[in-house]
Amino acid sequence: MRIGIMFDYQQAGPDAISRLVDDLRQAVEEGFESAWLPQMFGMDALTALAVAGNRVPGIQLGVGVVPTYPRHPGVLAQQARTTALAVGPGRLSLGIGVSGKFVIEQMYGYDYARPVGYLREYLSVLSPLLDGQSVSYAGETIRANLALDAMGEDRIPVLVGALGSQMLRLAGGHTDGAMLWLTGPATIRSHVVPPLSAAATAAGRLAPRVVCLLPVCVTDRADEVRAVAAETFEMYGTLPNYRAVLDREGAEGPADVAVIGTEEQVAARIREIFAAGATEFVGTLFTGGESAARTRALLAELAA
Known part of the structure; x- marks a missing residue:
């Protein structure tokens, strides 16, 4: 991965x-x-x-x-x-x-x-x-x-920050792919990949990159950390473009698409994101201390 x-x-x-x-x-x-x-x-x-x-x-x-x-x-x-x-x-x-x-x-x-x-x-x-x-x-x-x-x-390589269908088609037809923020696996599978890939194919381009950026934290205190994520990323839930992809995912707010949990839970969620069509996963760490160290260790293990 x-x-x-x-x-x-x-x-x-x-x-x-x-x-x-x-x-x-x-x-x-x-x-x-x-x-x-x-x-x-x-x-x-x-x-x-x-x-x-x-x-x-x-x-x-x-x-x-x-x-x-x-x-x-x-x-x-x-x-x-x-x-x-x-x-x-x-x-x-x-x-x-x-x-x-x-x-x-x-x-x-x-x-x-x-x-x-x-x-x-x-x-x-x-x-x-x-x-x-x-x-x-x-x-x-x-x-x-x-x-x-x-x-x-x-x-x-040029990637477009794309969330809407028109922007995804533009990214697929004219660039190397799309960058996604706060976009969960269901939305990647049903909303992102089809128009992006179709536009790339129609333009005779290579299969597009789908770079998925999400907040991530390995922890045994998921509820506490989810509350931190809700506060840290609260602003995005009020912006129309991000609100639209959160609604597509059935998420109440950004914390619901953040990848939070034990090593096993986080690894399973990241694999789900790749299975949905992401070609790259970029983790945004938003905590420090032991949880940050555990998060980096797990991501490095998956990268290997």
Whole structure:
């Protein structure tokens, strides 16, 4: 099984990069397939991975997801290719997404109308630039006429943060796959995989990656930890896109899709996620101490 781990550095601090280097080295020693950083409102994930990943070989690196609206696709392509150059060939996966209406309109000040059509135009510029091609494109929301100087021939896989059917079809037909957050196995099986795979097949692309990110904790106090998860991830249950996938799963809130329990229970749930069609599982640890150590040990065992 392809198992990764998500590191959260939103409260970065002055020693954040050195701590990330240590975390990456530990992940390599434990045998994780990949390590990921979210792009939120702390340090810039691609920049952090460029610095830390350059010091720690031997593990795949991913960022997910980078909101597209604040970054022109030419700028994001340049940054991603620079990061890939820093960490070495074949290591970086770039997760992108349109974020949500509140974040884009109220925080960044961009128009959030027609996000699917916008992202389709965005990919029309981003994808060829990542592949080393020049671009001349004029859409309704995106315009570009540029080329980037050569920075190696490494191809950078692109994944879309996709939850709705239209976005899943766009991901399958135009990128390497989808990144999922708070999406349970029933929803992966019935809602995610069919349109994603059908679109990839129709476009003549390889079978898409389905990267499933979920909170995970190995513990003997499941009820207590589930209460912690409910508080930690409460916000997502109020956002329309996440509320929709939680409803599809029959989940009252994010804690109900979090992977929590004993080693046997967590392992069984992760296997269920793979059986539903996920190609990769990325665990987001949200507790510390003994439970975090047990969680990492189990994930590393499954990765092996």
